[in-house]
Amino acid sequence: MSLVWPKTEYEQVVQLISTRVGLQFNDHRHKTLQTALDQLLVSGELANLPDLLARLETSENSDSLWQQIIQALTVGETYFYRNQAHVNALYQHVLPTLIEARRKAGCRQLRIWSAGCATGEEPYTLAMILHDLIPDIDNWSISLLATDVNLDYLKRARAGYYRTPSFRGETPDWVQKRWFTPQDGGFLLKPAMRRMVTFAPLNLISDVYPSAANNTLSMDLVVCRNVTIYFSREQTQQVINRFYDTLVDGGWLIVGHSEPQPGVYQQYVMHNHDNAILYQKVVQTAESRQPASVEPAKRKSLPAVTVNVAGPADIVEAAQRRTQADHTELWRRAQIAANREDWGEAFQLLDEIESADVLQPQIHYLRALIQLQMGDRAASLVSLRQAVYCDPSFALAHYTLGELHEKAGALDEAARYWRRAQKSLAQLDPQQPLPFAEDMTVEMLKGLLDYRLMKHQTGV
Secondary structure (H helix, E strand, O other), X not given: OOOOOOHHHHHHHHHHHHHHHOOOOOHHHHHHHHHHHHHHHHHOOOOOXXXXXXXXXXXXXXXXXXXXXXXXXXXXXXOOOOOHHHHHHHHHHHHHHHHHHHHHHOOOEEEEEEEOOOOOHHHHHHHHHHHHHOOOHHHOEEEEEEEEOOHHHHHHHHHOEEOHHHHOOOOOOHHHHHHEEEEOOEEEEOHHHHOOEEEEEOOOOOOOOOOHHHOOOOEEEEEEOOOHHHOOHHHHHHHHHHHHHHEEEEEEEEEOOOOOOOOOOOOOEEEEEOOEEEEEOOOOOOOOOOOOOOOOOOOOOOOOOOOOOOOOHHHHHHHHHHHHHHHHHHHHHHHHHXXXXXXXXXXXXXXXXXXXXXXXXXXXXXXXXXXXXXXXXXXXXXXXXXXXXXXXXXXXXXXXXXXXXXXXXXXXXXXHHHHHHHHHHOOOOOOOEOXXXXXXEHHHHHHHHXXXXXXXXXXX
């Protein structure tokens, strides 16, 4: 059982962690931190919370105490060739474009940064793709930087030793055979591939980049996936701005499907490549920066969105009571604005709620519905992916993602999302009202899903 920590001191620790490394706290992360603090107290390394605060405030992120907390709170969920849409975009568009431009310029060099690299599967995947695309790679100067705030992850990444889970999901079967040697029940990456990547510690929340001192200048490509989803909006904007300064003109930024926030990427040109949203740094004239007008679709009433602010009761209950009433009123106003097609006001209100908690799935879902009304399918896909990232059991978001993929002709992908929605509903009471929907029960959505999947299976 978790110990009872003094509330004021605990909130100070949470604020310091959020400020220093950008982690925002939800239910799960509060529980994880409390468990980590309990272990530090039992081990004798921590006397009390004031002692912890004093040590954290006066030490660097590389300090052993910081690293124990970072390692407890960060998620290293990754595998080779993760996210087929991004891999396809790299193979078919981003890297071929960069390589061709360098060949034409007579400058055979590329600079790539995997920011938030975890245990190394992402930067090593980039190295593998480069080998496929550049037959004369030995004649090129390739800088492939990989950074993370978690020193344990970096140590494991440098070793290049991986177990079976790193080859799951979308990882092609040939990756193990081509680039790895079986060893002690796992797989060791070949030395030539390990030498391509330089691993280094770097805190994305800090202002130490771009800089020649840490090799973060003049990048052709920055890949930062599933990192800024845990940052506040202000922190995300600062990071994205620094990436912009890091990139050369024409350089590319790739972020996770769940990460884009409206307004954060305005300085970039957005490209949609087969379900992958890409951002490019392009020097633009003032005229070209004007956003294209979008003709709104015929008005439809949007489903009601129920406020569901949650947190660990014994730690943040008082803070939630202070904010819940405000959030409820903002939600009501956002819904009204959306139904009268006042998109600007609706987006502004959603952004205001999101600034307090980026991990609320209903924010992204309502934004997706508005974007659909505006006819912006690409942006809606991004918002829906954010919603299911925040809540993987968000059945209605999975259903809507399936609808969008069906309309795009991606029937197998649509069925995959519908099956996920079915799984999310499996243990719920059929008569239970469906969260974030108006006058729809679990049973009604189950019926729709059964119908959709029956059509897919029969080809009707």
